[in-house]
Amino acid sequence: MYDLSGKRIWVAGHRGMVGGAVVRRLASEHCEVITVGREVVDLTRQAEVEDWMTETKPDAIVMAAAKVGGILANDTHPVDFLAENLAIQTNIATAAHKADVERFLFLGSSCIYPKLAPQPMAEDSLLTGPLEPTNEWYAIAKIAGIKLCQAYRKQYRRDWISAMPTNLYGPGDNYDLQSSHVMPALLRKFHEAKESRSAEVTVWGSGTPLREFLHCDDLADALVFLLKTYSGYDHVNVGSGVEVSIRELAETIAEVVGYEAKLTFDATKPDGSPRKLMDCSRLHAIGWNNVRSLKDGIANAYAHWLERKEPVRP
């Protein structure tokens, strides 16, 4: 057990959806949450990260800082997704080692697994086959992050761990239609169709790919649980077990928004992975299994967006 009481915990990436959820979740622990904005520390600059970390000396880090985006952003900005993520995570890990940080929780993504990995995808599927081409750049950076944590465990006996979340959504998501993931994109498209009484909503790809979705607040709960209880070399999948086709997702979003529209499928946009369902037996065996229903989660995300609790980011 790692007791969080009195610990100083840096949530890197607190302005993002996941970092924001972790900050909210940590508010109910007896710890001090530390955050820092990019106007103070540019995480892509090694010296800035090191200076700040040496001065701040957190006890633990939840590493939610990353360049993230949906299928089109990943596919069209490979340098950004590979180079920025490699830089940010390496700078933070290197500085954390120098500052003697006790616990470091690195976050990856379900896209680290091979495109055609057996489903549901278990942790030992890692590096058993070729990656999905639309996001291999991001995936390679995330795989490097897992390996870096393992390397620090092996060489320096650091108690650092990694968690691999499935596709996420919730308050603080990116609603920009070019760079977002499918959930915020379709919520926005249905909402705007309702407002303009448009008869059609465009869905990218064929609508047949299967995706598993997890609300960011459920992820944050699992992450705090892992930070307190898990110490191991292997990464841990964090999923919901709730899997739907993109067409089914669009239909559920239509119900939540309260607007029926004809779905038009845009075949010029990529489908990406045919299926990405996580095997979460390891997480369940450690003792966490606490996921809300997809419809409740979508309703919560939509309510937050309607309140404009988050801006539409470019």
Ligand code: GFB
């Ligand atoms: O969420 P998404 O962008 O990412 O797309 P991935 C999931 C599926 O939804 C794809 C379809 O088959 C898209 O073609 N889709 C339908 C849409 N309509 C839309 C739309 O309006 N916008 C978007 N964005 N998609 C990402 C990876 O893959 O998932 C990242 O690129 C990361 O590396 C992330 O792993 C979790 O699930 O395909």
